[in-house]
Amino acid sequence: MKVFRDFWSWISTRSNWSGSDGIPQRLSEHIQYTLLALALAAAIGITLGLVTGHSRRGGLLVTGLSNAARALPTLGILYVLAAYKPFETTPVILVLAALALPPILVNTYTGVLQADQDAVDAARGMGMRPLQVLFKVEFPSALPLIWLGLRLAAFQVVSTATVAAYVALGGLGNFIRNGLATRDYPQVIGGAVVTVMLALLTLMIFTAGARLTVSPGIRARTR
């Protein structure tokens, strides 16, 4: 197939692997944006999700926020932020974090809500304080869903981080943008395929993370 041939000719060209527009440089920019955005979204999403889930209040806020965030057009938000702060990475990080927030927030909230109520009651009966209940019972039970949310978010951020190229900030999208501008389709396909591979690798990393940290008892129950 032409797509595979194009990809191979691009990826096997030695000059594509070095310099400020080489694959390693663009890949590292891409990963950097992804990690920063994900960290920001996780800090906000998990905190808000734990608070709203534990107090069982603000469910409307959670769903409303995440619905509205999904409707935000990434390109438009990026352009508008870049109009005020050109050539800075902050707009890119904010846009990607906005994209990552809904799945993390909703999953954390649902995970805490769905924690086994008998276990929560038992923990209270043993004399645990509310914060202990949250971190020793509710959080571990919510962990599989939280990992799932993080995985969805990371996956989407990796494939959307390509928009960074549109405000001249590089990343793997730079190959797509340059290729389109110069009608160099192998370059477009090369950038796209590397992005897809990075996204699939992200899925695997987060699946492994979930396997390593979810308590065996809970894993057995969800299976």
Place this chain on the structure above:
Amino acid sequence: MDWAWVADHLDLIWRQTGRNAYLGLLAVAIGLLVSLPLGVACARFRWLYAPISAVATALYAVPSLAFFVVLLDYTGLRDRTIVIPLTVYTLSILVPAVVDGLSNVPENVRQSATAMGFAPTRRLLTVELPIAVPVVIAGLRVATVSSLSLVSIGSLLGDNFGGLGYFFTQGFQLPFPTEIWVGIVAVVTLALVADLVLVMVGRLLTPWIRRRKRRRITLLRRAKAGTAGT
């Protein structure tokens, strides 16, 4: 904000909103038409589900712009260049929604339908799919909102192929932030209106859910008043 510009360009805003709605909703409609049979097949033959969802997931990771550009070779610059990728993206949301909806059907309901003499096809159409409606609608809402907001990336290919995204590229190149803001507000409004319509369609399609809730409330009220069971 330059309100005079907005007032002068209401026509254009309206026209691009229409384009945006057309491209995005067409993709969701085709996506649903493809996902229903695929989802039904996956629910019946479980072994199909893993490979189909793996392919849908991998395709979902393809950046939209690259997807559009790759298609240019085959389709040229036409509506379908935008609609095909958006349709493919909806599959990774809609196929799981159909499968989940169908697996939510209680086993006793399925058995009762069979015992009442419903053949498999009739059971699927009149019992199982209606029960799956809430889950499918939930998936449709996500797919619709993200499709409508993704259309705008098409504006990087040509002025007539990104719906409201036209205002993003124009506003960024000039630069004229008002135009970008107009685009954002219009996209979000369009998406929320579509979302609201889907919620209402879902309610109309599943009248029994609200009836059941209302009955539960009346029972509760009676229980509180000490007249339960009468």
